[in-house]
Amino acid sequence: MARIILQNENFDFDASKKQTTSTGFLSDRGLLKKRSQKYLDLIASLDQKTLSETKGIEELMKGLQEEFGTAELASLPIGIVAKCFLGDPYEVHRLDLTAQIIRHYKINESMEPDFEKARTLALHNAYALVEVYKEKLILIRLDGTASKTDIGTPTNF
């Protein structure tokens, strides 16, 4: 087993070097837990909210922090993109968690690049919403199951 130990050292060295940039397999486990129905409903209710309802935002943030089990903004997604049911011409809406605003987008209106890459998937019927992180997208299916994708980041894995 001597060889394993030897290899192990190299291995740890590699890991520590990459720690800052990598999106860990194990570290993402927490992110991939099933989302609650309450959370899905909360996001679905965005359509009813007017764009500048401060109290609504506060409630929303509270709900999100409950869902993610943390009060730290850093571990939350930078935003959420979902289909908009306001009807034509609105297509998607975006919840920007850093700026704490909700915005509805029309069909030909483009979003910020970070969010735009989530648009096509958010519009797909298989997903209820897309959580946008700096380096990845988490796709939430209608039943709350989450899956990770590295779209939009220059991945070489």
Place this chain on the structure above:
Amino acid sequence: MADQAISYADLSYINSELRSIGSYISGISNEIGVISSKQDNLENDLVVLQSDLAKLTSLFNEFVDADTRHKALQLAETRVGNLRQELDLKFGYYAEVRRMAIGILQAVDVGIVNDNTLQFTTEEVMIKAPGYWLAPALVALASWIRDDRHNTENALNESLRRDDYKATLFYMLIMRRLGRNDASLKWLERYFMHQNPHNLSREFITILEAVITGVFPPAARQLMMSNVKDWLDLLTHTDNFVNQQKAQWVSFFEASGPLPEGKYPLLEKYCINWPTLTAALKAAKTHKVLQAYFQDIVSSTDFSKSVKVQLDEILSLLVVNFDDEELPLQEQVRLNQLIIQMDGSKSAAEAMMNSEKHIFEEKVDFLQLLTNASFNPQLAGATKATQTLAVSISQPWIVEAYDTFTAQSRNKIPKTIELTIEDFKTSTKDGGNENELVKSQELFYENTLRIELGRISFPWGAIIIGSLLCLGAISFVVAAPLAALVGVGIGGVIIWMSMKNYNKIKKAIIANVEERKRKAKEVLRGCIAETVDYRNELATEDANAEEVRHFIAAIRAEDFTSLSKETARNII
């Protein structure tokens, strides 16, 4: 009198001249008519010629493509034959030695071959196959059977020296086959001492196979599973190794797509973003292929064979599996086989080969070994049972890779279908706006008609010249009535001819635009119908992704490690 006679004679002469001029003019006008009709014919011929040429070009391109593929196919077929021959020539003797190993075991089983024959043949092999580990192993086996301890130990050491891993495994399997469990466990332990999960030899898959399928005593499986668990913990500690496997799975998924069927000829011709469309459909169709692939893997747990048959199979796998020096040739054989499989498409074969290429790496880490066994167990040197286990252990990252693949292919689904029919450009999302599109196409042709009619000018010049001629002639009516008559005649003919010609051209343009409009409308309706079909097919195929994901997510390693031969027998 004389005046009268002269004037009478003059008149008849002029009259006849006038008539002949009239007939000349009508002759000329007829000829002009003939020429203009000839010109029309020529124009028609040119259009026909152009369309024939376009047809010919496309046929020729198809032919060249088919020919290239056909030639590539033929070449691949020839090459496979040649490479096989070369393999046979270079390593054919190995195959004989391998067959002999199984032969000796079976001969000893029934006890019909005498010790001298065994000794003679194995020693001959030893001389004929220099450097090959199996030769001294066979000598050791033969001397062990006839109780020649000294020779056995020497041969054993020599075989271990030549290839420790394989020889160890060979003896381990032989011991198990002869029912000497303790000895085989000792060999297994020795084997594990050599292993390093970051750097496993290719034949490790064989031992995994042996232990999984339950041909070893339960103690062996415990030893194995605890090792495997430690390795997994070690390798999945960070994402490096897992991500490598994920990337390979994604490219495997991408390469598994079926070839296009040519179901949408109109879209293929008139849709300018057709490459994106067909790529999206191919990706969506991959889900079904993958479902069959995973179902096949999971459902194939075969316990029908007896332990001895299975042992012999593993033994023959161990000995038949290519030795490292054979790999480069085997790789080429595989590429040519893939070209044949892909109907002569070299690029498709290379893509498949690329996703398989890690199979040919000589030293791999444990996760890579699992991936190899999942992609192509035969090439990795394993059977379906190992493939099943490998897939079930790799399941967490297969699901992730599948999610990535699904998301990527969904992200690539084009939002609109861009059509260009003649010069009419339009786009549709799902073909639902048919009436709107047809209307805008009609407007387009109305506009075209207006522009084309605007291009031909009304023959003002000819009419003015004709009229002036008439007017001028009339002013001479008193001085020279006959000349005036001729002038009016010529002027009239010029006006009549130019008007006739103008109307003819106008009619031709209207007919031409109408015809184009009719055809273009048919094409547009056809494209819309195909768009509806395309979106439907895409949606249906895409929906399979959810099913396949459920299926993969439900695969559990425990299901298969416990479903080994022993437990299966216990249940029975």
